Amino acid sequence: xxxxxxxxxxxxxxxxxxxxxxxxxxxxxxxxxxxxxxxxxxxxxxxxxxxxxxxxxxxxxxxxxxxxxxxxxxxxxxxxxxxxxxxxxxxxxxxxxxxxxxxxxxxxxxxxxxxxxxxxxxxxxx
Numbered sequence: 001x002x003x004x005x006x007x008x009x010x011x012x013x014x015x016x017x018x019x020x021x022x023x024x025x026x027x028x029x030x031x032x033x034x035x036x037x038x039x040x041x042x043x044x045x046x047x048x049x050x051x052x053x054x055x056x057x058x059x060x061x062x063x064x065x066x067x068x069x070x071x072x073x074x075x076x077x078x079x080x081x082x083x084x085x086x087x088x089x090x091x092x093x094x095x096x097x098x099x100x101x102x103x104x105x106x107x108x109x110x111x112x113x114x115x116x117x118x119x120x121x122x123x124x125x126x
Contacts, residue, residue, distance in 0.1 A: 001117050002026035004096045009120030013088055016124070020081040022096030022117055028091070033102035034072060034079040037110055038092035038122075049081060050106040059106040063089075083094075086124045093119040 008020040020036065035050030049070035051058045056068055067086075072079040079096060096117040099107060107113065 003113055004098060004117035006094060006096045006117045006120040009094060009122045011123045014069075014086060014124055014126050015087050017082070017084045018122060019082065020055065020082075020094055020096075020120060020122075022079045023050075024077040024079075024098055027062075027093065029077050030074075031103055032098045032100050032114075033107055034098045035059075035109055036070060036079070036081045036108055037095045037097060038090075039095070039119075040089075040092040043044060043092075045095070045110050047110055048110065050102075050108070051079065052102060052104065052106050054089065057104065057106040059108050083122070086122075088124045088126045091123060091124050092122060094122050095119045 003025050006022045031053050031054045036048040039045040049060045051070045067084050069082040079094040097113040098115045
């Protein structure tokens with residue numbers, strides 16, 4: 001059974017940092033792109049950052065460029081999201097996803113991805 005499990009969410013003050021982790025299990029994820037997405041109350045799910053299996057291609061939403069960094073440990077089937085200079089508008093449930101279709105270019109969509117985690121709450125207070 002495939003599982004993606006996010007961790008590292010919590011409550012932080014504006015300007016602070018958090019590091020999210022997503023551990024994938026249940027199958028081999030060799031070749032899979034992975035990424036982070038978020039959904040705030042009353043809003044649609046949006047892409048935050050994605051990365052290919054090799055790490056050679058990464059994509060960031062404009063709203064997080066320069067503040068967030070995505071990375072992955074292929075040996076551990078884990079992807080990370082380092083979030084710095086957090087803002088109240090970063091408050092959302094953050095989801096991890098994995099997909100086999102994006103081998104050369106990181107995903108730029110929230111649709112049609114193979115696997116999703118249950119999410120972890122990130123709350124940034126002002």
